[in-house]
Amino acid sequence: MSERQAGRRVTIKDVARRAGVSVATVSRVLGVSNYPVAAATRDRVMKVVRELDYVTNAHARSLAGGGTPTVAILMNNITGAAFAHVAKGVEGAATLRGWLSLVGTTGDDPERELALVNAMRQQGVAAVVLLGGAYDRTEYQTRMGRFARSLDAAGSHLVLVGRPPLEGDVPATTVNYDNEAGAYAMASHVLSAGHRRVLVLPGPAGLTTAQGRLKGARRAFDAYGVPFDPGLVRHGSYDYEHGFSAVREVLARGADFTAVLAGTDVVAAGATQALKVTGLRVPDDVSVAGYDDIPLASHVTPQLTTVHVPYEEMGRVALRAVADRRAGDVLAGPGAGRPAEAEHLVLGTHVVVRDSVRPPRPGR
Amino acid sequence: MSERQAGRRVTIKDVARRAGVSVATVSRVLGVSNYPVAAATRDRVMKVVRELDYVTNAHARSLAGGGTPTVAILMNNITGAAFAHVAKGVEGAATLRGWLSLVGTTGDDPERELALVNAMRQQGVAAVVLLGGAYDRTEYQTRMGRFARSLDAAGSHLVLVGRPPLEGDVPATTVNYDNEAGAYAMASHVLSAGHRRVLVLPGPAGLTTAQGRLKGARRAFDAYGVPFDPGLVRHGSYDYEHGFSAVREVLARGADFTAVLAGTDVVAAGATQALKVTGLRVPDDVSVAGYDDIPLASHVTPQLTTVHVPYEEMGRVALRAVADRRAGDVLAGPGAGRPAEAEHLVLGTHVVVRDSVRPPRPGR
Numbered sequence: 001m002s003e004r005q006a007g008r009r010v011t012i013k014d015v016a017r018r019a020g021v022s023v024a025t026v027s028r029v030l031g032v033s034n035y036p037v038a039a040a041t042r043d044r045v046m047k048v049v050r051e052l053d054y055v056t057n058a059h060a061r062s063l064a065g066g067g068t069p070t071v072a073i074l075m076n077n078i079t080g081a082a083f084a085h086v087a088k089g090v091e092g093a094a095t096l097r098g099w100l101s102l103v104g105t106t107g108d109d110p111e112r113e114l115a116l117v118n119a120m121r122q123q124g125v126a127a128v129v130l131l132g133g134a135y136d137r138t139e140y141q142t143r144m145g146r147f148a149r150s151l152d153a154a155g156s157h158l159v160l161v162g163r164p165p166l167e168g169d170v171p172a173t174t175v176n177y178d179n180e181a182g183a184y185a186m187a188s189h190v191l192s193a194g195h196r197r198v199l200v201l202p203g204p205a206g207l208t209t210a211q212g213r214l215k216g217a218r219r220a221f222d223a224y225g226v227p228f229d230p231g232l233v234r235h236g237s238y239d240y241e242h243g244f245s246a247v248r249e250v251l252a253r254g255a256d257f258t259a260v261l262a263g264t265d266v267v268a269a270g271a272t273q274a275l276k277v278t279g280l281r282v283p284d285d286v287s288v289a290g291y292d293d294i295p296l297a298s299h300v301t302p303q304l305t306t307v308h309v310p311y312e313e314m315g316r317v318a319l320r321a322v323a324d325r326r327a328g329d330v331l332a333g334p335g336a337g338r339p340a341e342a343e344h345l346v347l348g349t350h351v352v353v354r355d356s357v358r359p360p361r362p363g364r
Numbered sequence: 365m366s367e368r369q370a371g372r373r374v375t376i377k378d379v380a381r382r383a384g385v386s387v388a389t390v391s392r393v394l395g396v397s398n399y400p401v402a403a404a405t406r407d408r409v410m411k412v413v414r415e416l417d418y419v420t421n422a423h424a425r426s427l428a429g430g431g432t433p434t435v436a437i438l439m440n441n442i443t444g445a446a447f448a449h450v451a452k453g454v455e456g457a458a459t460l461r462g463w464l465s466l467v468g469t470t471g472d473d474p475e476r477e478l479a480l481v482n483a484m485r486q487q488g489v490a491a492v493v494l495l496g497g498a499y500d501r502t503e504y505q506t507r508m509g510r511f512a513r514s515l516d517a518a519g520s521h522l523v524l525v526g527r528p529p530l531e532g533d534v535p536a537t538t539v540n541y542d543n544e545a546g547a548y549a550m551a552s553h554v555l556s557a558g559h560r561r562v563l564v565l566p567g568p569a570g571l572t573t574a575q576g577r578l579k580g581a582r583r584a585f586d587a588y589g590v591p592f593d594p595g596l597v598r599h600g601s602y603d604y605e606h607g608f609s610a611v612r613e614v615l616a617r618g619a620d621f622t623a624v625l626a627g628t629d630v631v632a633a634g635a636t637q638a639l640k641v642t643g644l645r646v647p648d649d650v651s652v653a654g655y656d657d658i659p660l661a662s663h664v665t666p667q668l669t670t671v672h673v674p675y676e677e678m679g680r681v682a683l684r685a686v687a688d689r690r691a692g693d694v695l696a697g698p699g700a701g702r703p704a705e706a707e708h709l710v711l712g713t714h715v716v717v718r719d720s721v722r723p724p725r726p727g728r
Contacts, residue, residue, distance in 0.1 A: 079448045103467040299633045
């Protein structure tokens with residue numbers, strides 16, 4: 001039965017007294033600063049914190065923005081590996097600062113996204129981080145603009161990761177990766193290996209991410225003077241099943257190709273499986289290139305040559321941008337950070353060469 | 365500029381009037397019931413909801429427990445595929461009821477878990493769902509008991525998924541799967557194929573999940589009258605790297621084995637890769653069995669024979685238990701649901717036969 005349960009409200013002084021340390025030390029242990037604390041001291045303080053159930057009070061204010069800042073991450077689907085790594089990056093950088101982070105999933109539903117953004121705003125979170133490609137440019141711009149302004153008005157902040165930047169003067173931070181350049185580099189790698197007939201599986205036609213990956217690939221074909229065949233492009237969702245069925249269908253039509261540019265590593269894994277069950281060897285008969293460089297890329301056989309996207313780093317960069325903006329407000333008062341409001345950060349991508357791409361067999 | 369921004373608080377009546385529907389219809393559209401609403405009506409109502417920024421008000425109460433119930437899911441690591449599927453199941457069943465769900469990650473840190481549970485309790489969530497195996501039985505029992513009682517006192521509820529049930533009269537719901545039986549079935553499958561020298565990679569020694577998987581395997585050896593060799597057991601984390609390095613190390617020691625019982629599909633993928641780079645074929649030379657049946661299991665080559673764990677179903681079952689308990693309280697008043705408080709639900713597991721296990725080569 002803790003003192004708190006016995007009715008008296010526990011204060012940080014009670015914790016400090018019982019642990020035999022200063023109040024400053026307790027607040028450092030509770031992580032509202034990054035100040036280092038000896039492990040033994042930390043353990044002793046946390047033991048008292050548990051005994052007195054003190055964290056309850058410390059965190060009572062947390063989601064209300066008064067104490068430990070909290071960041072809300074909203075993604076389409078929690079089982080999507082790529083964005084789970086962004087969330088991991090945000091969480092890592094948040095934990096380092098003693099912040100809390102929460103993830104909500106929208107199931108790709110704008111209404112649910114709206115409900116979650118509003119709920120998080122009402123909870124006074126330090127920032128709402130939205131992950132993932134977007135559909136429908138105009139409706140998207142309108143919706144994001146509303147989110148950005150309503151969060152800003154509430155003293156919170158909108159951060160878009162892996163999404164297109166917003167047009168006009170909108171108070172949001174965008175953290176992106178050079179999607180088109182990655183696709184250009186990957187296609188160039190395949191073309192320079194000698195491939196000329198390439199099946200392209202960019203992803204969902206309406207998704208900005210897929211549009212950028214297709215555009216980057218086409219630019220490479222132009223640069224190499226290789227005619228681009230729209231008949232070898234298959235749009236579809238970013239999943240294993242699409243990679244599998246698209247390849248099966250194109251092979252069934254008797255279409256001839258020596259390489260596959262997959263929109264994601266998962267799509268590449270499905271495409272590879274479809275080639276194998278058809279009796280084609282990867283990369284001996286057909287090369288397969290992925291995109292994202294999630295762990296799966298090095299867990300399949302052959303290991304995928306793919307485009308590395310710094311997902312976890314994007315998450316860390318996003319959280320740091322939020323933290324700096326907040327620090328700026330604290331030091332110079334709200335509004336001081338305004339010039340940084342429409343910050344656009346773009347991280348680089350690069351090709352990771354593994355075993356799934358090699359020159360086409362002579363005669364093909 | 366919405367009416368709300370103009371200062372007047374928007375009510376559900378404003379939405380109903382402007383959309384030309386009844387207040388009941390608006391509340392149905394906003395998902396506080398499962399009552400079906402025509403798509404056209406839903407679109408019209410949501411358009412008004414957006415225009416008036418009404419969802420803000422509807423969801424202002426949500427995390428405070430007064431309106432849309434919210435469930436908090438806490439997991440060790442958001443990139444862990446198995447528990448991401450439990451979270452997906454919880455979210456699916458929550459969305460079906462118009463509930464919100466949020467995920468927090470603990471990074472396997474008890475202090476962080478405590479901070480998140482307390483923060484969620486303060487937010488008045490309907491339930492806190494803790495996912496994943498647990499270490500240290502006694503400390504774990506104490507900590508969970510505290511969580512369960514403090515959440516119960518706050519009108520919330522603790523749900524443990526994939527964790528050991530709590531001893532004594534603790535107000536918590538446990539949703540589990542038959543972990544040991546799955547390991548027993550998988551080991552029996554491998555032994556009945558004729559394997560006698562089996563490398564076992566159960567997972568982290570202190571983790572209850574790993575202990576159950578090892579115990580199930582040992583029971584199968586006893587049942588088949590095959591001596592179990594503790595020298596062929598390697599504990600380690602549930603990741604690809606452990607599967608890879610454990611197999612490399614055992615092969616380097618010249619130990620002889622014809623099959624690998626991996627603690628998870630990810631460990632199995634690492635083990636398979638290690639065998640391949642050593643020039644051993646799977647399953648021709650060595651068979652490999654996984655556990656979990658996450659998508660990766662059918663994305664690797666050969667596709668893994670593994671144990672199916674109904675992760676997503678566990679999530680749905682957990683959310684339904686919370687919803688029923690809440691409904692019971694609403695209908696019969698708080699306390700009416702008490703008999704169901706210490707509910708233990710255990711879902712079944714079964715072997716999924718794919719391509720990674722076959723009889724050992726003659727002479728081995």
